Amino acid sequence: MNKYFEIIANIHLYDSDKGRKSFILDGYRPHIYFGFSDPTNFNYSTDCIINLINTDKIFPGETSKVKIIVLRYEHLKGLLELGAKLKLKEGVKFIGDGVIKEVIGEKRY
DSSP states (O other): OOOOEEEEEEEEEEOTTOOOSOOOOBBBOOEEETTSSTOOOOOGEEEHHHSSSSSSBBTTTEEEEEEEEEESSSTTTTTTTTTOOEEEEEEEEEEEEEEEEEEEEEEEO
């Protein structure tokens, strides 16, 4: 059985000159980083799925509450805590950041 980890976070997408040029939709799948004092350390990153809450789009420059499904999270266990900071990356560019506001926990599918 496969597992994933759910959190609620407030995320901010960087303005289009620094981040994405267009909005994101429900189901967006960026790379997510935690404990990013060394952004080249891939041990603190994984894939995720962002589910939007109370909106259908988030535009660059906006901040929004989202549910994040963290995939392959076993190596992140000490980092997925209330108040932890995160960064979102698309390709080689960081496109946003955020803070964990609620830890839902491990789920199975």
